[in-house]
Amino acid sequence: MRMRPTLSWTPTADLRPGTTDPEPVADALRTGGVLVLSGAGISTESGIPDYRGAGGSLSRHTPMTYQEFTASSQARRRYWARSHLGWRTFGRARPNAGHRAVAAFGRHGLLSGVITQNVDGLHQAAGSEGVVELHGSLDRVVCLSCGVFSSRRELARRLEEANVGFEPVAAGLNPDGDADLTDEQVGDFRVVPCSGCGGILKPDVVFFGEAVPPRRVEHSRELVGEATSLLVLGSSLTVMSGLRFVRLAAQAGKPVLIVNHDPTRGDQHAVTRVALPLGATLLTLADRLDISVDGPAAA
Numbered sequence: 001m002r003m004r005p006t007l008s009w010t011p012t013a014d015l016r017p018g019t020t021d022p023e024p025v026a027d028a029l030r031t032g033g034v035l036v037l038s039g040a041g042i043s044t045e046s047g048i049p050d051y052r053g054a055g056g057s058l059s060r061h062t063p064m065t066y067q068e069f070t071a072s073s074q075a076r077r078r079y080w081a082r083s084h085l086g087w088r089t090f091g092r093a094r095p096n097a098g099h100r101a102v103a104a105f106g107r108h109g110l111l112s113g114v115i116t117q118n119v120d121g122l123h124q125a126a127g128s129e130g131v132v133e134l135h136g137s138l139d140r141v142v143c144l145s146c147g148v149f150s151s152r153r154e155l156a157r158r159l160e161e162a163n164v165g166f167e168p169v170a171a172g173l174n175p176d177g178d179a180d181l182t183d184e185q186v187g188d189f190r191v192v193p194c195s196g197c198g199g200i201l202k203p204d205v206v207f208f209g210e211a212v213p214p215r216r217v218e219h220s221r222e223l224v225g226e227a228t229s230l231l232v233l234g235s236s237l238t239v240m241s242g243l244r245f246v247r248l249a250a251q252a253g254k255p256v257l258i259v260n261h262d263p264t265r266g267d268q269h270a271v272t273r274v275a276l277p278l279g280a281t282l283l284t285l286a287d288r289l290d291i292s293v294d295g296p297a298a299a
Contacts, residue, residue: 015267018260018275025231025257025274025281026288029110033228036102036114037245040175041234041260043120045096045279047089050175050234063176066210069202070144073191076200079178081189083138083203084159085170086179087152090138095126098233100293101282103127108291113223117235117242119176119205132220134212134241136205138177145199155192155201162190176205212241224248229255234278237266246270 028034040050068075095103103126105111115132116123121139123131141150160166166189170179194201206212224230230249237243243265249256250269258264258273259281267273274281286293 015263016273018263018273020274020276021272022259022274022276022281022285023288024272025259026285028229028231028255028257029105029285029289031228032110033112033226034105034110034231035112035223035227035229035249036105036231036233037235037242038102038114038116038118038123038233039235039237039242039260040118041236041278042098042102042116043093043096043118043122043175044234045098046093046120046122047173048093048120048175049173063174063208064178066207069207070200077189077191078181078183078186080159080191081166081186082170082178082181083176084156084163084189085166085168085181086173086177087138087156089173089179090120090177091152091156093120093122095122097279097293098282099123099126099128101279101286101291102233104286104291104293105289108289110289112227115220115223115245117239119203132216132223134206134216134220136203138203138205140204141201142204143194143197143199144202146194146197148194148196149204150195150201152203158192158195159190162192177203206241217244220245221248224254225252227254229257232256232258232260232264232266232270233282234260235264236260236262237264 044050064079099122106128114123114128115134117134119135119138121137139152141152141155168181168185170181172180224245235242237246246256246266246269256270258270259278261275
């Protein structure tokens with residue numbers, strides 16, 4: 001029997017409550033060398049829901065796993081129908097104040113790097129450079145047979161041509177760009193193969209149950225080693241792909257600071273958790289540091 005990946009986490013009673021004082025984060029930024037680790041919570045103000053917050057998508061939706069996707073043509077049809085519809089909204093999302101603030105901190109030399117668990121590309125759209133996309137990006141598609149990468153926009157065009165009139169109304173959108181559709185709405189949606197070899201196409205993202213590429217993990221470990229502190233933004237740290245870097249930083253004696261409204265699986269390793277709305281908090285921090293978040297790169 002295949003084990004389901006960890007999708008939820010229950011806080012323990014001994015966790016310290018969050019604070020409403022962001023000054024420790026401001027102090028860390030003043031020191032510089034801060035490595036940002038962001039999660040789905042930083043993109044909610046751009047219209048992309050998170051997994052586990054209030055109204056999070058896990059309450060109504062179980063994400064596709066790598067095992068299901070590769071083993072079942074019906075699972076692939078269901079995934080691509082939902083993802084194709086979701087891409088119409090997901091692909092139009094724009095950076096919010098949180099993304100712009102992170103980009104501004106980077107422009108002012110306060111950050112040593114940015115690692116994101118998100119697949120939306122909004123950090124880069126806001127102007128952040130050298131972002132490590134831990135879980136990949138929905139902008140790219142890879143063939144599981146020949147390994148060739150291609151553009152998601154090109155795939156969207158091909159899927160439109162293969163499914164003329166496909167216009168169901170989704171019940172919601174998920175952080176991975178997957179729209180909520182019933183099996184009846186999916187119907188006989190047509191999946192297109194790799195245009196080069198005819199193989200199976202998969203978004204260049206790490207599905208639940210799939211391992212993050214080792215070189216990407218090692219690069220992120222190196223960034224933790226070079227950083228002065230680690231700042232977690234909008235992540236519950238439920239899955240090990242992000243939590244491992246919090247543990248690594250704490251073991252190295254580097255301060256871990258978290259801005260997340262709800263408790264996280266990494267709270268026990270953090271010197272503080274600021275339990276405030278993320279976008280407004282990052283704007284407050286930028287104001288305290290006399291930094292404008294609306295530089296040219298944020299346009």
